[in-house]
Each structure stands twice: as structure tokens, then as C-alpha cells.
Amino acid sequence: MAARNNAQGGDSTRSLPLPSSAPRVLVVDDEEVIVESIRDYFDDRPVTAFCDPAQALQAMRESFFDIVVVDYKMPKLSGLDLLIEAKKSSSYHYGILLTAFADKDLLERFISHNLIRRVLEKPLDLKRLKEALDRAAEECRGFQHDLFEEEQRRLHYEQLLSDTISPGQRIIGMQGGLKAIVEQASRFAGTDANVLITGETGTGKEVIARAVHALSGRCKGPFVKINCGAMPESLIESELFGHAKGAFSGAYQDRKGKVETAHGGTLFLDEIAELKPELQVRLLHVIQDRVIERLGSNVPIRVDFRLITATNRDLRQEIGRGAFREDLYHRISALPLHMPPLRQRRDDVPEFLAYFLEAFGRELHRGPLRVSAGALRLLSAYEWPGNVRELENVLKRAVILARPGQDLLEEDLFACLTCPPITGASLDSVFDALCEQLDRRAFDLKDLENRLLGRLLERYRGNIMEAVRATGIPKDKLYRLKQEK
Numbered sequence: 061m062a063a064r065n066n067a068q069g070g071d072s073t074r075s076l077p078l079p080s081s082a083p084r085v086l087v088v089d090d091e092e093v094i095v096e097s098i099r100d101y102f103d104d105r106p107v108t109a110f111c112d113p114a115q116a117l118q119a120m121r122e123s124f125f126d127i128v129v130v131d132y133k134m135p136k137l138s139g140l141d142l143l144i145e146a147k148k149s150s151s152y153h154y155g156i157l158l159t160a161f162a163d164k165d166l167l168e169r170f171i172s173h174n175l176i177r178r179v180l181e182k183p184l185d186l187k188r189l190k191e192a193l194d195r196a197a198e199e200c201r202g203f204q205h206d207l208f209e210e211e212q213r214r215l216h217y218e219q220l221l222s223d224t225i226s227p228g229q230r231i232i233g234m235q236g237g238l239k240a241i242v243e244q245a246s247r248f249a250g251t252d253a254n255v256l257i258t259g260e261t262g263t264g265k266e267v268i269a270r271a272v273h274a275l276s277g278r279c280k281g282p283f284v285k286i287n288c289g290a291m292p293e294s295l296i297e298s299e300l301f302g303h304a305k306g307a308f309s310g311a312y313q314d315r316k317g318k319v320e321t322a323h324g325g326t327l328f329l330d331e332i333a334e335l336k337p338e339l340q341v342r343l344l345h346v347i348q349d350r351v352i353e354r355l356g357s358n359v360p361i362r363v364d365f366r367l368i369t370a371t372n373r374d375l376r377q378e379i380g381r382g383a384f385r386e387d388l389y390h391r392i393s394a395l396p397l398h399m400p401p402l403r404q405r406r407d408d409v410p411e412f413l414a415y416f417l418e419a420f421g422r423e424l425h426r427g428p429l430r431v432s433a434g435a436l437r438l439l440s441a442y443e444w445p446g447n448v449r450e451l452e453n454v455l456k457r458a459v460i461l462a463r464p465g466q467d468l469l470e471e472d473l474f475a476c477l478t479c480p481p482i483t484g485a486s487l488d489s490v491f492d493a494l495c496e497q498l499d500r501r502a503f504d505l506k507d508l509e510n511r512l513l514g515r516l517l518e519r520y521r522g523n524i525m526e527a528v529r530a531t532g533i534p535k536d537k538l539y540r541l542k543q544e545k
Contacts, residue, residue, distance in 0.1 A: 082106055083126035083200040085193065088116040088142065089158060090134040094184060098129075101186045102193070113137040120151035126200040127193060128152040132159040143175040154196040156189075158182055231267055232412050232448075237405025241268065241397060248395045249275035254347070256332075256392050257370040259399030261532030262449030265370040266330065268397060273326040278366055281325025284318045289331035289534045297339060298355050301346075307356025319352050322365040332369040332392065333378055334534070337385070344388045367392065372532060402444040402451065409440050409451070416452055417469075420459045427467050429459060434471045442477050446530050453530055513541050 087098050087109040095109045108125070110116035113134050120128075128146070132139040139157060146152055155176035157167075160183075170176045178192050231242060248255055249272045257265045266285065273283045291299055298307075302317030319327060329335075335343065346352055347367060351360045369392045378384035402409070413436070417429040431439065444450055458473035494508065516527055517538060528535045 083197045084108070084124070085127045085129065086110075086116060086120065086125040086152065087129045088113055088134070088139070089129075089131040091131070094131075094158075097184075097186065098189070101190070105193075113139075113142050117142055117145055120146045121149055124150075125152045127154045127156065127196045129156045129158065129189070129193075132157060140169060140175070143170070147175060153200055154178075156180060156192055156196065158184060231264075231271060232408055232415055237400060237408045241399065242271070245272050245397060246275050248272055248397070250277075251395070252276075252278075252366050253394040254367045254369070254392050255395045255397060256375075257368065257397045257399060258375075259370075259372065260401050260447055261372045262447030262530075263399035263401055264448055265372075265399055266328070268399065269326075269328045269368045269370060272368060273328075273366070276326070276366065278325050282322055283326050283328065284322040284365075285328040285330060286318050287330045289334035290528070290536075292536065293336065296335075297342075300339070301342070301352050301354055303355035304357035304359075307354070314354065317352070317354065319346060319365065320354075320361060320363055323363050324365070326366045326368060329367070329369045331371060333371045333373040333375060333384055337383075340385045340388050344385065344391060347388075347391050402447045406440055410436065412448065412451055413439065413455065416455045417459070420456055424459060426459065426462075429462075429467055429469065431469045432471065435469055435474055438471055438474055438477060450530055453526070510541060513538060517541070 082105065085102070085105060085107045087095060087107060088111075089095050089098075089109075090111050090113070092111050095111055099107060099109055108119065110119070113130075114137055116130075117137065119125075128143070130139040130142060134142075139159075143152075143155055155170075156178045157170060157176045158180055160181065167179060177196070180188060180192060231238060245268055255269070255272060257268055259265055269285075270283060273279060286296075286299060288296065298315070298317065300317050300319055302315050302320055305313050329343075346363070350363055350365075352363055353360055375384050375389050375393075379386045379389060402412075413431055417431075421427065421429045439451070439454075446453075454474060454476065457476070458469050461473055462469060498505070498508075513533070516531065516533070517524070519527070524535055524538045527533065527538060
């Protein structure tokens, strides 16, 4: 008998369900009246039903089912044999057995093979089956979520491997504002000592980190980056050090962490100041001993990597307020590099303009692009609080807004920069006004932060990653605000 599936569509390839999808149910019973009764009773659920166990097994080999309801005594293939075969290819999660034979030895065989979680006696009571399916569905939703997270980790890991030896970005200002920095970086590249790169958000710290790697003896090894501020606390330890099978729910196999992946190459920890104290301690031991243990394992693994870290914070101030370990600071800062902000290297702005306009012209299928003399004066005089990253975003916006065929970008396309930046006395007046509002209890600090972040999201049209790239604000704050709205 052919199957009838109440779910929309059909997929001949096996796929894992998304966490939000309804659990898929497979029913196998050689009594057609039972199959039809179940179909009719559960017409609001994605139920696939078979009277032929061989057809059911084939379907399970082609697709994953969350819940399988199977009769024990069937011709050609018993329920026991069906589930044993299905288990070999991990075709289902939760098994329910239908049987009119309450045989203790039989049940022990099913349970010993981890084939079923529930037994329902015949004649079948559909209300009891509904209760069993509801309970199974709750468990399966958690199981789906674990599978989905594991798949996301796998994809992230594969992306990491493909990116580790990616070519470095072009360094703008090698003969200008960054000449001394590049010369210093090239000297540092000849050693394996740890490098700490400091500077405001958007100044190009990662570009210099990649340059140090590319100039070093480890250039043929991987360059592995992790942003310590963008990773959820629940995942960062596993991302750094990997995990053993069974270390937590969803850890179905051993996984290398980024420290281990960096073996033979360079490990770049961006936003190092965001690491929690307990992870700072563990990282300190790894730097000292060059040995890691995966999460959930006590097997030591030797690692050989060059460490480069970066931060936009003053780590000495962080040490003073107890947020960063002094011993870790001394370990990571053997060779310090400081990236100057763009406002201190204004002579490099024309070179940045040429570089980005050429790139955007190719990306957006535009002809050769250039800026007018007035626009150049405006761009060169601007303070650029967001540094190179802000300049890149402003230029891209201007190219997109330009009329078709308009290859000369005029001042009006940079209207977003005409408001004077808040500096010095004007900044003090802003703080005075805010303090007055706080004194009046017009709002509290949390309210102030939420309003500010809300306005920021509005400015970037709800695009969290664009706001993060422009400001450097940790994305978890913006995600949390968006979820609360």
C-alpha cells in the first residue's frame, strides 16, 4: 500500500528539521483500518503512514522521522527488525511500539537495543496515542534544537577551515600614516612572540594581524580568527578548545576548537578584553603550556601556534577595575602595536577613496568612480569616529545613491557627514543634559542605553551586523534589545 503524507511536499534526500518545524511522525501497521483511523484522528499533523513495513523502511532510509509508531507483529518484517534496520542509519528519534502481546522478553529486546521509549497495547486507544505523541513531540523539539545547533557548529567549522588561509587585505598607508607600524610589524613577524594590537574600532587591527602572519615563517599555516565579543558565552569555550563527544547535549562527535585548528599557524583573538575571567585563566595556561583539553575530556593535546590579540580597550584600565588579569596581559603584550585612528592619518584618505571606489565599482557594476573636489575636502576634514569602517560604509552608501551614469560623487551624496561631530565642550554639554535628566528621574541608565541602542538600530534600518561593524558594539546587546521590543 502506498504512503499518504499529510505534510506538504516530499523530499527524497534526508534532511534534519529546523527547530521550529513540527515533529514528523511515521506510522507502520499492517492493519489498514488502524492506519486509516490514525490518519483521520491526526489530520492536523505531518503523519506518514504505511501498511507495508518494507516501504516504511525505504522511506526511513530516505528521510528522517522524529517519531515512529510501529506494530510488532507484521508479515515479512517485524516491528523489531524494522527498527533495528532504521536505527543503523539513525532514521528516527523516538519509538512507540504497538502490540497485543505483552511479552516481557520481547519488550526487553526492544529496550536493550534502545529502539523504543513507549509501549501501547492493542486494541489501540487513540486518546492514549495522542498523549504519547504529545509527550514525544516535546522531547523531539529539544532534540531538533540540539541537531540544528550541531549542524550550525559544523557549518561554522567548515567555513573556518576554508577561511584560515585566505589572502590578506591590502594595507592602505604603507608609505603614509602606517609606514612606521608596517615596518614594526614586519620586524615582529620574524619571531614567534605574542603580539597585542590596540586601537579604536575600525582602524584595521585585523589587517595588520594578517600582515604579521603573512610575513612570518608560519604563512603557509592557518590564520584562525575568533571574535571574543561576538561569541555567546555558552559557545565560546567549545569554540576555543573544542569538545569531546557527549560533553553536552548535541555533542554527537568530537570537534576541534579554533586553538587546535591554529596548530602550525596563527591564532588571532579579536576583542580579547571581552573574555570572561574563567576563560582568561584557561587561556593563560594554554599560552604557558601550549597544551589544551577539549570540553568534556581530560586528554591533553599539544598545540603549536603564534598568538596575536587585539582590543579597542585600554587593558591597563581593565586591570585596574579587575576585569582583566594582569598576568595574562603581560603574556599577550610582549610585542605591542598601536593602530592610529583615521583622523590622525588624514593624508591616507585619498588612497582609501581610490581603493574603495574601485572595489564598489566592480561590485555594483559601475564605471570608474571618483569624488569631486568639494566632496574630497569634506571627507578629508571629517573626524571619522568610526574610522576606516565608517568611511567604507559612507562611500558605499554614496555609490548606491548616485544616479545611473553618475561617476562623479558630489557633496550632496555625503549629507550624512554635514552634522558636526560631537567633541570637546559640545560633548560635555550633552553629558550635563543627561545628568540633569537622571537627577529628575526622567529615566534610568538602562532606559538610556535602550533608547540609544534603539536609535542606532533605526539608523541602520534594523540591520544588526551593519550597526556592529560601524560602531563595534557587541551584537548580543543589539539582539537582546531587538528581542525585547
